[in-house]
Amino acid sequence: MNILTVCGNGIGSSLMLAMKIEEICKENGISANVESTDFNSAQGKKADLIVTVKELAEQFEGRNVAVVRSYINKKKITEDVLEIIKQKDEELKK
16 A cells, blocks of 8 residues: 655655654554655555645645644544545455
């Protein structure tokens, strides 16, 4: 599964989020390629799931997006995206 983590500039926040998503996937036995990127670059990249904050999520109309409340709080990130990642992983295995 290819996951993009997106923030405005693609430097700090999305990188921290990518590291947390990688940890969450690994802990749950989910194979995922997680890449951090900025908003503009994300528009042209293919991904099975985009993970970002609510303010940016609305800009990815027609794509699979998971919204997080925090870029760094692992507990909140897990609460926000784990079930979505599991569901997407199952879909891709079919």
